[in-house]
Amino acid sequence: MTKLYGSLEAGGTKFICAVGNEDFEIVEKVQFPTATPTEAIAQTIAFFKQFDNLAALAIGTFGPADIDPDSETYGYITSTPKPHWSDTDLVGPIKEALNIPIYFTTDVNSSAYGEVLARQGVKSLVYYTIGTGIGAGAIQNGQFIGGISHAEAGHVYVAKHESDADFDGVCPFHGACLEGMAAGPSLEARTGIRGEDIELDSPVWDIQAYYIAQAAVAATLNFRPEVIVFGGGVMAQEHMLNRVREAFAKLMNNYVPVPDLVDYIVTPVIAENGSATYGNFALAKTLVSA
Known part of the structure:
Protein backbone atom coordinates (compact mmCIF):
# COMPACT_ATOMS: atom_id res chain seq x y z
CA MET A 1 0.00 0.00 0.00
CA VAL A 108 6.79 29.46 9.23
CA ASN A 109 9.47 26.79 9.63
CA SER A 110 7.29 24.44 7.58
CA SER A 111 6.88 27.13 4.94
CA ALA A 112 10.59 27.90 4.85
CA TYR A 113 11.36 24.20 4.41
CA GLY A 114 8.87 23.90 1.57
CA GLU A 115 10.28 26.94 -0.21
CA VAL A 116 13.87 25.68 0.06
CA LEU A 117 12.87 22.33 -1.42
CA ALA A 118 11.01 24.04 -4.26
CA ARG A 119 13.92 26.33 -5.16
CA GLN A 120 16.62 24.22 -6.75
CA GLY A 121 20.11 25.04 -5.51
CA VAL A 122 18.98 27.35 -2.67
CA LYS A 123 20.46 26.41 0.72
CA SER A 124 19.80 29.51 2.81
CA LEU A 125 16.45 31.24 2.99
CA VAL A 126 14.32 33.30 5.35
CA TYR A 127 10.55 33.04 5.14
CA TYR A 128 8.17 35.59 6.67
CA THR A 129 4.41 35.28 6.93
CA ILE A 130 2.75 38.71 6.98
CA GLY A 131 -0.87 38.00 7.84
CA THR A 132 -3.02 37.98 10.95
CA GLY A 133 0.27 37.70 12.79
CA ILE A 134 3.91 37.80 11.71
CA GLY A 135 6.43 35.01 12.06
CA ALA A 136 9.62 33.93 10.35
CA GLY A 137 11.58 30.77 9.77
CA ALA A 138 15.21 30.67 8.68
CA ILE A 139 17.15 27.84 7.07
CA GLN A 140 20.92 27.62 6.65
CA ASN A 141 22.41 24.66 4.78
CA GLY A 142 19.18 22.73 5.06
CA GLN A 143 18.85 23.18 8.83
CA PHE A 144 16.42 25.31 10.83
CA ILE A 145 17.93 28.21 12.74
CA GLY A 146 17.10 27.98 16.43
CA GLY A 147 18.61 27.22 19.80
CA ILE A 148 16.48 26.43 22.84
CA SER A 149 13.37 27.05 20.74
CA HIS A 150 12.14 28.54 17.49
CA ALA A 151 12.71 32.11 16.37
CA GLU A 152 10.10 34.80 17.12
CA ALA A 153 11.16 37.33 14.50
CA GLY A 154 7.69 38.83 14.31
CA HIS A 155 8.16 40.36 17.75
CA VAL A 156 11.36 42.31 17.26
CA TYR A 157 10.98 46.05 17.76
CA VAL A 158 11.00 48.32 14.72
CA ALA A 159 11.67 52.01 14.17
CA LYS A 160 8.44 53.92 13.66
CA HIS A 161 7.65 55.59 10.36
CA GLU A 162 7.62 59.39 10.67
CA SER A 163 3.92 59.43 9.73
CA ASP A 164 3.04 56.72 12.22
CA ALA A 165 4.32 58.19 15.47
CA ASP A 166 0.93 58.19 17.19
CA PHE A 167 0.10 54.55 16.41
CA ASP A 168 0.85 52.29 19.38
CA GLY A 169 0.66 48.94 17.56
CA VAL A 170 -1.72 46.03 18.08
CA CYS A 171 0.49 43.40 19.72
CA PRO A 172 -0.87 42.69 23.23
CA PHE A 173 2.62 41.80 24.46
CA HIS A 174 4.87 44.41 22.84
CA GLY A 175 2.72 47.06 21.21
CA ALA A 176 5.00 48.53 18.57
CA CYS A 177 6.89 45.41 17.50
CA LEU A 178 6.96 44.22 13.87
CA GLU A 179 3.73 42.24 14.30
CA GLY A 180 2.10 45.08 16.18
CA MET A 181 2.92 47.57 13.43
CA ALA A 182 2.67 45.52 10.23
CA ALA A 183 0.39 42.50 10.68
CA GLY A 184 -2.99 42.61 8.93
CA PRO A 185 -4.95 43.82 11.99
CA SER A 186 -2.74 46.92 12.21
CA LEU A 187 -4.21 48.16 8.93
CA GLU A 188 -7.76 48.08 10.23
CA ALA A 189 -6.66 49.53 13.57
CA ARG A 190 -5.19 52.58 11.80
CA THR A 191 -7.84 53.13 9.16
CA GLY A 192 -11.02 51.42 10.34
CA ILE A 193 -11.00 49.58 6.99
CA ARG A 194 -10.08 45.96 6.30
CA GLY A 195 -6.82 45.67 4.35
CA GLU A 196 -8.39 44.26 1.20
CA ASP A 197 -10.72 47.27 1.01
CA ILE A 198 -8.07 49.99 1.39
CA GLU A 199 -7.36 52.01 -1.76
CA LEU A 200 -4.00 51.28 -3.41
CA ASP A 201 -2.96 54.94 -3.24
CA SER A 202 -3.47 55.10 0.52
CA PRO A 203 -0.32 56.24 2.34
CA VAL A 204 -0.79 53.40 4.83
CA TRP A 205 0.74 50.96 2.32
CA ASP A 206 4.07 52.79 2.29
CA ILE A 207 4.02 52.83 6.09
CA GLN A 208 3.38 49.10 6.06
CA ALA A 209 6.15 48.49 3.52
CA TYR A 210 8.58 50.47 5.68
CA TYR A 211 8.14 48.02 8.56
CA ILE A 212 8.28 44.94 6.36
CA ALA A 213 11.44 46.27 4.73
CA GLN A 214 13.00 46.57 8.19
CA ALA A 215 12.34 42.84 8.59
CA ALA A 216 14.16 42.20 5.31
CA VAL A 217 17.11 44.33 6.46
CA ALA A 218 17.31 42.43 9.75
CA ALA A 219 17.17 39.09 7.93
CA THR A 220 19.90 40.22 5.55
CA LEU A 221 22.26 41.43 8.26
CA ASN A 222 21.60 38.53 10.66
CA PHE A 223 21.58 35.58 8.27
CA ARG A 224 22.83 36.74 4.82
CA PRO A 225 20.35 34.41 3.04
CA GLU A 226 20.19 33.76 -0.67
CA VAL A 227 16.47 34.58 -0.74
CA ILE A 228 13.91 36.31 1.49
CA VAL A 229 10.35 35.10 0.91
CA PHE A 230 7.30 37.04 2.09
CA GLY A 231 4.07 35.06 2.27
CA GLY A 232 0.72 35.69 3.90
CA GLY A 233 -2.34 37.71 3.05
CA VAL A 234 -0.81 41.18 3.28
CA MET A 235 1.90 40.33 0.75
CA ALA A 236 -0.59 38.66 -1.61
CA GLN A 237 -1.36 42.16 -2.89
CA GLU A 238 0.99 42.61 -5.85
CA HIS A 239 1.77 46.27 -5.21
CA MET A 240 3.30 45.49 -1.82
CA LEU A 241 6.35 43.64 -3.11
CA ASN A 242 7.72 46.60 -5.06
CA ARG A 243 7.02 48.95 -2.15
CA VAL A 244 9.01 46.68 0.16
CA ARG A 245 11.90 46.42 -2.31
CA GLU A 246 12.06 50.20 -2.66
CA ALA A 247 12.00 50.75 1.10
CA PHE A 248 14.61 48.03 1.61
CA ALA A 249 16.99 49.67 -0.87
CA LYS A 250 16.74 52.99 0.96
CA LEU A 251 17.22 51.44 4.39
CA MET A 252 20.11 49.19 3.36
CA ASN A 253 21.80 52.07 1.54
CA ASN A 254 24.21 49.72 -0.28
CA TYR A 255 25.80 48.64 3.00
CA VAL A 256 26.30 45.02 1.97
CA PRO A 257 25.94 43.41 -1.45
CA VAL A 258 22.70 41.52 -2.10
CA PRO A 259 21.31 39.84 -5.21
CA ASP A 260 19.08 41.73 -7.59
CA LEU A 261 16.05 42.66 -5.48
CA VAL A 262 13.68 41.09 -8.01
CA ASP A 263 15.31 37.75 -7.21
CA TYR A 264 16.11 38.45 -3.56
CA ILE A 265 12.86 39.76 -2.04
CA VAL A 266 10.10 37.57 -3.40
CA THR A 267 6.77 35.92 -2.72
CA PRO A 268 6.34 32.13 -2.45
CA VAL A 269 7.11 29.99 -5.48
CA ILE A 270 4.54 27.45 -4.28
CA ALA A 271 1.08 28.62 -5.30
Missing part, protein backbone atom coordinates in the same frame (compact mmCIF):
# COMPACT_ATOMS: atom_id res chain seq x y z
CA THR A 2 1.32 3.43 -0.96
CA LYS A 3 2.43 5.54 1.99
CA LEU A 4 0.70 8.84 2.60
CA TYR A 5 2.02 11.81 4.57
CA GLY A 6 -0.02 14.28 6.55
CA SER A 7 0.26 18.03 6.97
CA LEU A 8 -1.43 20.19 9.56
CA GLU A 9 -0.89 23.92 9.15
CA ALA A 10 -2.32 25.24 12.39
CA GLY A 11 -2.77 28.93 11.70
CA GLY A 12 -4.16 31.64 13.89
CA THR A 13 -7.21 32.01 11.62
CA LYS A 14 -7.65 28.56 10.09
CA PHE A 15 -6.41 24.98 10.25
CA ILE A 16 -5.41 23.41 6.92
CA CYS A 17 -5.20 19.62 6.92
CA ALA A 18 -3.84 17.77 3.90
CA VAL A 19 -2.65 14.32 2.89
CA GLY A 20 -0.06 13.81 0.18
CA ASN A 21 1.53 10.92 -1.69
CA GLU A 22 5.19 9.99 -2.10
CA ASP A 23 5.61 12.81 -4.64
CA PHE A 24 4.05 15.29 -2.18
CA GLU A 25 1.02 15.72 -4.40
CA ILE A 26 -2.12 16.54 -2.44
CA VAL A 27 -4.58 13.63 -2.28
CA GLU A 28 -7.14 15.36 -0.07
CA LYS A 29 -7.31 18.66 1.73
CA VAL A 30 -9.68 20.47 4.08
CA GLN A 31 -9.67 23.70 6.06
CA PHE A 32 -11.77 25.01 8.92
CA PRO A 33 -11.67 27.93 11.39
CA THR A 34 -9.16 27.67 14.22
CA ALA A 35 -12.02 28.24 16.70
CA THR A 36 -11.36 26.61 20.09
CA PRO A 37 -8.75 23.91 20.79
CA THR A 38 -11.43 21.28 21.46
CA GLU A 39 -13.19 21.93 18.16
CA ALA A 40 -10.09 22.30 15.98
CA ILE A 41 -8.26 19.27 17.38
CA ALA A 42 -11.38 17.08 17.04
CA GLN A 43 -11.81 18.11 13.39
CA THR A 44 -8.12 17.46 12.73
CA ILE A 45 -8.28 13.96 14.17
CA ALA A 46 -11.48 13.16 12.25
CA PHE A 47 -9.88 14.17 8.96
CA PHE A 48 -6.68 12.15 9.34
CA LYS A 49 -8.49 9.12 10.78
CA GLN A 50 -9.89 8.47 7.31
CA PHE A 51 -6.51 7.34 5.97
CA ASP A 52 -5.37 3.87 7.02
CA ASN A 53 -2.06 4.22 5.17
CA LEU A 54 -1.03 7.53 6.77
CA ALA A 55 2.63 6.92 7.67
CA ALA A 56 3.49 10.15 9.51
CA LEU A 57 2.26 13.67 10.14
CA ALA A 58 4.01 17.02 10.39
CA ILE A 59 2.43 19.91 12.27
CA GLY A 60 3.43 23.51 11.65
CA THR A 61 1.72 25.75 14.16
CA PHE A 62 1.31 29.38 15.12
CA GLY A 63 3.24 30.20 18.23
CA PRO A 64 4.88 30.56 20.53
CA ALA A 65 5.14 26.78 20.77
CA ASP A 66 7.34 24.32 22.64
CA ILE A 67 9.27 22.38 20.00
CA ASP A 68 11.87 20.88 22.36
CA PRO A 69 11.27 17.09 22.44
CA ASP A 70 12.89 16.88 25.90
CA SER A 71 10.54 19.44 27.44
CA GLU A 72 7.58 18.52 29.65
CA THR A 73 5.40 20.77 27.52
CA TYR A 74 6.68 19.58 24.14
CA GLY A 75 3.93 19.88 21.56
CA TYR A 76 2.15 22.70 23.38
CA ILE A 77 1.18 26.10 22.10
CA THR A 78 2.36 28.33 24.95
CA SER A 79 1.95 32.08 25.61
CA THR A 80 0.06 32.96 22.45
CA PRO A 81 -2.15 36.07 22.13
CA LYS A 82 -4.70 33.83 20.37
CA PRO A 83 -7.74 33.61 22.71
CA HIS A 84 -8.33 30.18 24.34
CA TRP A 85 -5.10 28.66 22.98
CA SER A 86 -2.51 29.48 25.65
CA ASP A 87 -0.96 26.34 27.19
CA THR A 88 -2.76 24.00 24.78
CA ASP A 89 -1.41 20.50 24.14
CA LEU A 90 -1.67 20.21 20.36
CA VAL A 91 0.49 17.17 19.65
CA GLY A 92 -0.59 14.93 22.55
CA PRO A 93 -4.23 14.23 21.67
CA ILE A 94 -3.49 13.96 17.95
CA LYS A 95 -0.67 11.48 18.50
CA GLU A 96 -2.78 9.42 20.90
CA ALA A 97 -5.64 9.25 18.37
CA LEU A 98 -3.59 8.52 15.27
CA ASN A 99 -0.68 6.53 16.75
CA ILE A 100 1.81 7.65 14.08
CA PRO A 101 5.09 9.63 14.22
CA ILE A 102 4.58 13.40 14.40
CA TYR A 103 7.06 16.15 13.48
CA PHE A 104 6.27 19.36 15.36
CA THR A 105 7.50 22.81 14.39
CA THR A 106 6.19 26.28 13.56
CA ASP A 107 4.10 27.12 10.51
CA GLU A 272 -1.77 29.58 -2.96
CA ASN A 273 0.47 29.88 0.11
CA GLY A 274 0.97 26.10 -0.02
CA SER A 275 4.59 26.22 1.14
CA ALA A 276 3.79 24.91 4.64
CA THR A 277 1.84 21.94 3.30
CA TYR A 278 4.65 20.97 0.93
CA GLY A 279 7.24 21.42 3.66
CA ASN A 280 5.19 19.37 6.11
CA PHE A 281 4.90 16.46 3.70
CA ALA A 282 8.69 16.43 3.41
CA LEU A 283 9.22 16.74 7.17
CA ALA A 284 6.75 13.93 7.83
CA LYS A 285 8.63 11.70 5.37
CA THR A 286 11.87 12.19 7.33
CA LEU A 287 10.23 10.28 10.20
CA VAL A 288 9.57 7.17 8.11
CA SER A 289 12.31 4.67 7.29
CA ALA A 290 12.62 3.58 3.68
Whole structure:
Protein backbone atom coordinates (compact mmCIF):
# COMPACT_ATOMS: atom_id res chain seq x y z
CA MET A 1 0.00 0.00 0.00
CA THR A 2 1.32 3.43 -0.96
CA LYS A 3 2.43 5.54 1.99
CA LEU A 4 0.70 8.84 2.60
CA TYR A 5 2.02 11.81 4.57
CA GLY A 6 -0.02 14.28 6.55
CA SER A 7 0.26 18.03 6.97
CA LEU A 8 -1.43 20.19 9.56
CA GLU A 9 -0.89 23.92 9.15
CA ALA A 10 -2.32 25.24 12.39
CA GLY A 11 -2.77 28.93 11.70
CA GLY A 12 -4.16 31.64 13.89
CA THR A 13 -7.21 32.01 11.62
CA LYS A 14 -7.65 28.56 10.09
CA PHE A 15 -6.41 24.98 10.25
CA ILE A 16 -5.41 23.41 6.92
CA CYS A 17 -5.20 19.62 6.92
CA ALA A 18 -3.84 17.77 3.90
CA VAL A 19 -2.65 14.32 2.89
CA GLY A 20 -0.06 13.81 0.18
CA ASN A 21 1.53 10.92 -1.69
CA GLU A 22 5.19 9.99 -2.10
CA ASP A 23 5.61 12.81 -4.64
CA PHE A 24 4.05 15.29 -2.18
CA GLU A 25 1.02 15.72 -4.40
CA ILE A 26 -2.12 16.54 -2.44
CA VAL A 27 -4.58 13.63 -2.28
CA GLU A 28 -7.14 15.36 -0.07
CA LYS A 29 -7.31 18.66 1.73
CA VAL A 30 -9.68 20.47 4.08
CA GLN A 31 -9.67 23.70 6.06
CA PHE A 32 -11.77 25.01 8.92
CA PRO A 33 -11.67 27.93 11.39
CA THR A 34 -9.16 27.67 14.22
CA ALA A 35 -12.02 28.24 16.70
CA THR A 36 -11.36 26.61 20.09
CA PRO A 37 -8.75 23.91 20.79
CA THR A 38 -11.43 21.28 21.46
CA GLU A 39 -13.19 21.93 18.16
CA ALA A 40 -10.09 22.30 15.98
CA ILE A 41 -8.26 19.27 17.38
CA ALA A 42 -11.38 17.08 17.04
CA GLN A 43 -11.81 18.11 13.39
CA THR A 44 -8.12 17.46 12.73
CA ILE A 45 -8.28 13.96 14.17
CA ALA A 46 -11.48 13.16 12.25
CA PHE A 47 -9.88 14.17 8.96
CA PHE A 48 -6.68 12.15 9.34
CA LYS A 49 -8.49 9.12 10.78
CA GLN A 50 -9.89 8.47 7.31
CA PHE A 51 -6.51 7.34 5.97
CA ASP A 52 -5.37 3.87 7.02
CA ASN A 53 -2.06 4.22 5.17
CA LEU A 54 -1.03 7.53 6.77
CA ALA A 55 2.63 6.92 7.67
CA ALA A 56 3.49 10.15 9.51
CA LEU A 57 2.26 13.67 10.14
CA ALA A 58 4.01 17.02 10.39
CA ILE A 59 2.43 19.91 12.27
CA GLY A 60 3.43 23.51 11.65
CA THR A 61 1.72 25.75 14.16
CA PHE A 62 1.31 29.38 15.12
CA GLY A 63 3.24 30.20 18.23
CA PRO A 64 4.88 30.56 20.53
CA ALA A 65 5.14 26.78 20.77
CA ASP A 66 7.34 24.32 22.64
CA ILE A 67 9.27 22.38 20.00
CA ASP A 68 11.87 20.88 22.36
CA PRO A 69 11.27 17.09 22.44
CA ASP A 70 12.89 16.88 25.90
CA SER A 71 10.54 19.44 27.44
CA GLU A 72 7.58 18.52 29.65
CA THR A 73 5.40 20.77 27.52
CA TYR A 74 6.68 19.58 24.14
CA GLY A 75 3.93 19.88 21.56
CA TYR A 76 2.15 22.70 23.38
CA ILE A 77 1.18 26.10 22.10
CA THR A 78 2.36 28.33 24.95
CA SER A 79 1.95 32.08 25.61
CA THR A 80 0.06 32.96 22.45
CA PRO A 81 -2.15 36.07 22.13
CA LYS A 82 -4.70 33.83 20.37
CA PRO A 83 -7.74 33.61 22.71
CA HIS A 84 -8.33 30.18 24.34
CA TRP A 85 -5.10 28.66 22.98
CA SER A 86 -2.51 29.48 25.65
CA ASP A 87 -0.96 26.34 27.19
CA THR A 88 -2.76 24.00 24.78
CA ASP A 89 -1.41 20.50 24.14
CA LEU A 90 -1.67 20.21 20.36
CA VAL A 91 0.49 17.17 19.65
CA GLY A 92 -0.59 14.93 22.55
CA PRO A 93 -4.23 14.23 21.67
CA ILE A 94 -3.49 13.96 17.95
CA LYS A 95 -0.67 11.48 18.50
CA GLU A 96 -2.78 9.42 20.90
CA ALA A 97 -5.64 9.25 18.37
CA LEU A 98 -3.59 8.52 15.27
CA ASN A 99 -0.68 6.53 16.75
CA ILE A 100 1.81 7.65 14.08
CA PRO A 101 5.09 9.63 14.22
CA ILE A 102 4.58 13.40 14.40
CA TYR A 103 7.06 16.15 13.48
CA PHE A 104 6.27 19.36 15.36
CA THR A 105 7.50 22.81 14.39
CA THR A 106 6.19 26.28 13.56
CA ASP A 107 4.10 27.12 10.51
CA VAL A 108 6.79 29.46 9.23
CA ASN A 109 9.47 26.79 9.63
CA SER A 110 7.29 24.44 7.58
CA SER A 111 6.88 27.13 4.94
CA ALA A 112 10.59 27.90 4.85
CA TYR A 113 11.36 24.20 4.41
CA GLY A 114 8.87 23.90 1.57
CA GLU A 115 10.28 26.94 -0.21
CA VAL A 116 13.87 25.68 0.06
CA LEU A 117 12.87 22.33 -1.42
CA ALA A 118 11.01 24.04 -4.26
CA ARG A 119 13.92 26.33 -5.16
CA GLN A 120 16.62 24.22 -6.75
CA GLY A 121 20.11 25.04 -5.51
CA VAL A 122 18.98 27.35 -2.67
CA LYS A 123 20.46 26.41 0.72
CA SER A 124 19.80 29.51 2.81
CA LEU A 125 16.45 31.24 2.99
CA VAL A 126 14.32 33.30 5.35
CA TYR A 127 10.55 33.04 5.14
CA TYR A 128 8.17 35.59 6.67
CA THR A 129 4.41 35.28 6.93
CA ILE A 130 2.75 38.71 6.98
CA GLY A 131 -0.87 38.00 7.84
CA THR A 132 -3.02 37.98 10.95
CA GLY A 133 0.27 37.70 12.79
CA ILE A 134 3.91 37.80 11.71
CA GLY A 135 6.43 35.01 12.06
CA ALA A 136 9.62 33.93 10.35
CA GLY A 137 11.58 30.77 9.77
CA ALA A 138 15.21 30.67 8.68
CA ILE A 139 17.15 27.84 7.07
CA GLN A 140 20.92 27.62 6.65
CA ASN A 141 22.41 24.66 4.78
CA GLY A 142 19.18 22.73 5.06
CA GLN A 143 18.85 23.18 8.83
CA PHE A 144 16.42 25.31 10.83
CA ILE A 145 17.93 28.21 12.74
CA GLY A 146 17.10 27.98 16.43
CA GLY A 147 18.61 27.22 19.80
CA ILE A 148 16.48 26.43 22.84
CA SER A 149 13.37 27.05 20.74
CA HIS A 150 12.14 28.54 17.49
CA ALA A 151 12.71 32.11 16.37
CA GLU A 152 10.10 34.80 17.12
CA ALA A 153 11.16 37.33 14.50
CA GLY A 154 7.69 38.83 14.31
CA HIS A 155 8.16 40.36 17.75
CA VAL A 156 11.36 42.31 17.26
CA TYR A 157 10.98 46.05 17.76
CA VAL A 158 11.00 48.32 14.72
CA ALA A 159 11.67 52.01 14.17
CA LYS A 160 8.44 53.92 13.66
CA HIS A 161 7.65 55.59 10.36
CA GLU A 162 7.62 59.39 10.67
CA SER A 163 3.92 59.43 9.73
CA ASP A 164 3.04 56.72 12.22
CA ALA A 165 4.32 58.19 15.47
CA ASP A 166 0.93 58.19 17.19
CA PHE A 167 0.10 54.55 16.41
CA ASP A 168 0.85 52.29 19.38
CA GLY A 169 0.66 48.94 17.56
CA VAL A 170 -1.72 46.03 18.08
CA CYS A 171 0.49 43.40 19.72
CA PRO A 172 -0.87 42.69 23.23
CA PHE A 173 2.62 41.80 24.46
CA HIS A 174 4.87 44.41 22.84
CA GLY A 175 2.72 47.06 21.21
CA ALA A 176 5.00 48.53 18.57
CA CYS A 177 6.89 45.41 17.50
CA LEU A 178 6.96 44.22 13.87
CA GLU A 179 3.73 42.24 14.30
CA GLY A 180 2.10 45.08 16.18
CA MET A 181 2.92 47.57 13.43
CA ALA A 182 2.67 45.52 10.23
CA ALA A 183 0.39 42.50 10.68
CA GLY A 184 -2.99 42.61 8.93
CA PRO A 185 -4.95 43.82 11.99
CA SER A 186 -2.74 46.92 12.21
CA LEU A 187 -4.21 48.16 8.93
CA GLU A 188 -7.76 48.08 10.23
CA ALA A 189 -6.66 49.53 13.57
CA ARG A 190 -5.19 52.58 11.80
CA THR A 191 -7.84 53.13 9.16
CA GLY A 192 -11.02 51.42 10.34
CA ILE A 193 -11.00 49.58 6.99
CA ARG A 194 -10.08 45.96 6.30
CA GLY A 195 -6.82 45.67 4.35
CA GLU A 196 -8.39 44.26 1.20
CA ASP A 197 -10.72 47.27 1.01
CA ILE A 198 -8.07 49.99 1.39
CA GLU A 199 -7.36 52.01 -1.76
CA LEU A 200 -4.00 51.28 -3.41
CA ASP A 201 -2.96 54.94 -3.24
CA SER A 202 -3.47 55.10 0.52
CA PRO A 203 -0.32 56.24 2.34
CA VAL A 204 -0.79 53.40 4.83
CA TRP A 205 0.74 50.96 2.32
CA ASP A 206 4.07 52.79 2.29
CA ILE A 207 4.02 52.83 6.09
CA GLN A 208 3.38 49.10 6.06
CA ALA A 209 6.15 48.49 3.52
CA TYR A 210 8.58 50.47 5.68
CA TYR A 211 8.14 48.02 8.56
CA ILE A 212 8.28 44.94 6.36
CA ALA A 213 11.44 46.27 4.73
CA GLN A 214 13.00 46.57 8.19
CA ALA A 215 12.34 42.84 8.59
CA ALA A 216 14.16 42.20 5.31
CA VAL A 217 17.11 44.33 6.46
CA ALA A 218 17.31 42.43 9.75
CA ALA A 219 17.17 39.09 7.93
CA THR A 220 19.90 40.22 5.55
CA LEU A 221 22.26 41.43 8.26
CA ASN A 222 21.60 38.53 10.66
CA PHE A 223 21.58 35.58 8.27
CA ARG A 224 22.83 36.74 4.82
CA PRO A 225 20.35 34.41 3.04
CA GLU A 226 20.19 33.76 -0.67
CA VAL A 227 16.47 34.58 -0.74
CA ILE A 228 13.91 36.31 1.49
CA VAL A 229 10.35 35.10 0.91
CA PHE A 230 7.30 37.04 2.09
CA GLY A 231 4.07 35.06 2.27
CA GLY A 232 0.72 35.69 3.90
CA GLY A 233 -2.34 37.71 3.05
CA VAL A 234 -0.81 41.18 3.28
CA MET A 235 1.90 40.33 0.75
CA ALA A 236 -0.59 38.66 -1.61
CA GLN A 237 -1.36 42.16 -2.89
CA GLU A 238 0.99 42.61 -5.85
CA HIS A 239 1.77 46.27 -5.21
CA MET A 240 3.30 45.49 -1.82
CA LEU A 241 6.35 43.64 -3.11
CA ASN A 242 7.72 46.60 -5.06
CA ARG A 243 7.02 48.95 -2.15
CA VAL A 244 9.01 46.68 0.16
CA ARG A 245 11.90 46.42 -2.31
CA GLU A 246 12.06 50.20 -2.66
CA ALA A 247 12.00 50.75 1.10
CA PHE A 248 14.61 48.03 1.61
CA ALA A 249 16.99 49.67 -0.87
CA LYS A 250 16.74 52.99 0.96
CA LEU A 251 17.22 51.44 4.39
CA MET A 252 20.11 49.19 3.36
CA ASN A 253 21.80 52.07 1.54
CA ASN A 254 24.21 49.72 -0.28
CA TYR A 255 25.80 48.64 3.00
CA VAL A 256 26.30 45.02 1.97
CA PRO A 257 25.94 43.41 -1.45
CA VAL A 258 22.70 41.52 -2.10
CA PRO A 259 21.31 39.84 -5.21
CA ASP A 260 19.08 41.73 -7.59
CA LEU A 261 16.05 42.66 -5.48
CA VAL A 262 13.68 41.09 -8.01
CA ASP A 263 15.31 37.75 -7.21
CA TYR A 264 16.11 38.45 -3.56
CA ILE A 265 12.86 39.76 -2.04
CA VAL A 266 10.10 37.57 -3.40
CA THR A 267 6.77 35.92 -2.72
CA PRO A 268 6.34 32.13 -2.45
CA VAL A 269 7.11 29.99 -5.48
CA ILE A 270 4.54 27.45 -4.28
CA ALA A 271 1.08 28.62 -5.30
CA GLU A 272 -1.77 29.58 -2.96
CA ASN A 273 0.47 29.88 0.11
CA GLY A 274 0.97 26.10 -0.02
CA SER A 275 4.59 26.22 1.14
CA ALA A 276 3.79 24.91 4.64
CA THR A 277 1.84 21.94 3.30
CA TYR A 278 4.65 20.97 0.93
CA GLY A 279 7.24 21.42 3.66
CA ASN A 280 5.19 19.37 6.11
CA PHE A 281 4.90 16.46 3.70
CA ALA A 282 8.69 16.43 3.41
CA LEU A 283 9.22 16.74 7.17
CA ALA A 284 6.75 13.93 7.83
CA LYS A 285 8.63 11.70 5.37
CA THR A 286 11.87 12.19 7.33
CA LEU A 287 10.23 10.28 10.20
CA VAL A 288 9.57 7.17 8.11
CA SER A 289 12.31 4.67 7.29
CA ALA A 290 12.62 3.58 3.68
